[in-house]
Amino acid sequence: MLERVDGRLVVTAPLLMDTAQQLLLAGCAALEAGEQIIDLGRVEEADSSALAVMMGWMRAAQGSGSTLKFANIPAGVLSLAELYGVAELIPLA
Numbered sequence: 001m002l003e004r005v006d007g008r009l010v011v012t013a014p015l016l017m018d019t020a021q022q023l024l025l026a027g028c029a030a031l032e033a034g035e036q037i038i039d040l041g042r043v044e045e046a047d048s049s050a051l052a053v054m055m056g057w058m059r060a061a062q063g064s065g066s067t068l069k070f071a072n073i074p075a076g077v078l079s080l081a082e083l084y085g086v087a088e089l090i091p092l093a
Contacts, residue, residue, distance in 0.1 A: 002026045015043050015050035015077070024053045028060040029062065036061060037056045037093045041072030051079045054090065069093035
């Protein structure tokens, strides 16, 4: 579901309602101190739950003193973020 590759956390599973809780927990457990980049470039399917997972990771990072940024966000997820008015809250790498 998540792999550490070249200092990034790479999401390798779909970001869907069915996988959201598992991915949220896995991402929170994988956060380390300092700046973290979560790469969504290998996500082939995503729905609106992707935004909830991303926001959950952001809260967990803030709580642990980490800085979190996202790379390669799928276009559909960015469109949803714009539609919901939260695009400006998502830090980009």
